[in-house]
Amino acid sequence: MAGATQASLLLQKQLKDLTRSPVDGFSAGLVDDSNIFEWSVTIIGPPDTLYDGGYFNAVMTFPANYPNSPPSVKFISEMWHPNVYPDGRVCISILHAPGEDPNGYELASERWTPVHTVESIVLSIISMLSSPNDESPANIEAAKEWRERRDEFKKKVSRIVRRSQEIF
């Protein structure tokens, strides 16, 4: 097992496992059945948060050397969150390759390691939705609003939740 073969076997295995025994809070499948490296996941807004009841679609793109390098995750649905770039890309530390932090300032537990799976990544994203980290925001406007005008932030989020339900 080397390179792309290892990656695709591992992804196939995860896909099989997730189809057989789905995990609460999200559903996962392929964007195109012939390409194991591109996944489509639907994340259900976690209960008791601003995103409660929303259905958010995201695409996970895996590199050929997965699991040694992390996938990238991008929301296709409209999203308003301090840690999601305006174009939908998700910015959380476990998706950062360890090489990006050569001095080891980030804790090992915060960086990407090959132990992570589709499940653990999506669970991290769900946890990100329930507790935004406005220390290092990807969307500065959203972070500012989250910090200073929480009411407007809430309003904007409930609007995207409603819209996601209509499309779904």
Place this chain on the structure above:
Amino acid sequence: MDSEDDMHDANDVDSLDDFYSGDTGMASDDGDGDYEFIDNDTDDSDDSTSHRQQQNYTILNEEDIRQRQEEDITKISTVLSIPRVSASILLRHYNWSVSKVHDAWFADEEKVRKAVGLLERPIVQIPNIKELTCGICFEAYPRDRMYAAACGHPFCGTCWTGYVSTAINDGPGCLMLRCPDPSCGAAVGQDMINILSCEEDKQKYSRYLLRSYIEDNRKTKWCPAPGCDFAVDFVVGSASYDVSCNCTHSFCWNCTEEAHRPVDCSTVAKWILKNSAESENMNWILANSKPCPKCKRPIEKNQGCMHITCTPPCKFEFCWLCLGAWSDHGERTGGFYACNRYETAKQEGAYDETEKRREMAKNSLERYTHYYERWATNQSSRQKAVTDLQQMQNVHIEKLSDKQCQPESQLKFITEAWLQIIECRRVLKWTYAYGYYLPEHEHAKRQFFEYLQGRAESGLERLHQCAEKELQVYLNAEGPSKDFNDFRTKLAGLTRGRCLVLHL
């Protein structure tokens, strides 16, 4: 400053007195006297060579570096009673400072172990069953095909190899590799790398480890010369920053530019910036061109008459001297080709502002060009001397030894002369950067500096001439020359006489 320098300084003061008292005897002092004086004083010059040997730095080759690194690791490993791999990880964490490791470890061993990821006992016990599941690929493998760091988190060989290889190919961060389990910070050391990596990755890792010993250490640096593999261990706090690598490159420890004594680092930085600066281009344009009076594009007039026609689409015709429209020119202004309006204006002192600025820019550019040219000429002359020295060592010495029936050991004075030339060219070169920044109004200092510089220059020219041209005669001679010994005395004398006295 050491005593040798002080002695030179004392000499300098003497010559300064000579210089200002207008002593006519000085002229002879500048000539052969110089050389005789030094020649009689062989003890002194031997002293100066030995003095230079007593260095405040050590040049290290790869073997030396490895050896030192091994010694440091052994020290830590013995004193702290920990495995060598752990000692290596610990040292790297504390930038290879043995004393810092000692301090931190004996202050709070628990804290250090946690920060670095050195565990005393495994976090998880590998269950005593036949097959284990790899935490990365979720395949089951027999126990003997699973590996774990000190923490005990088991992963299969293939996944480990991929993990380690990705880290190594990501760069020197691999020296701080931890267990793949996110909750675990156990360090992964070179012992695991050697079990799990391919030959190429192992070598890369060991290369990074060696580099780290030089690059993360405050006391060591690589020689900045391209392709040079030597490193320099420098005694921090020494007076002189000059370092001369075994590859012949001399550089300044402080700024890693080439050695630049007597000029200081900030002047060098300024000078280098100036040499590359766009501002000199601007000055040139300002000094050598005039803008078209109509479209304002800069025009350089390199020859021809004063009747300028700007290039299309402007096509404005004007007079280069007065920048007035050509149509205004005729008999009444003194003819087409002699615009005397300019002359009159100049005589009346009616220089306009632009003209003054242009003149000033031209002056400043000329001044800069003066110093730059001399700086650059000495630079290329030094480069040439480096090549000549190599040629001398590889070809000519042997030939000369045959022709003049002299053992090669007796011809060392030639190599020494060339080494001296190379060094003097370097110093002389930097005196021009120094001169450029020497304030115009410090007349005495300036005059003295230029006097010393002049002496240094003429002395060096004599030496260079002797080593380059006069040597040719003996090289091309049919057989042993009678006066070869005289030549030896002369060249050796010139060599010793040229230990440059410029301590500014």
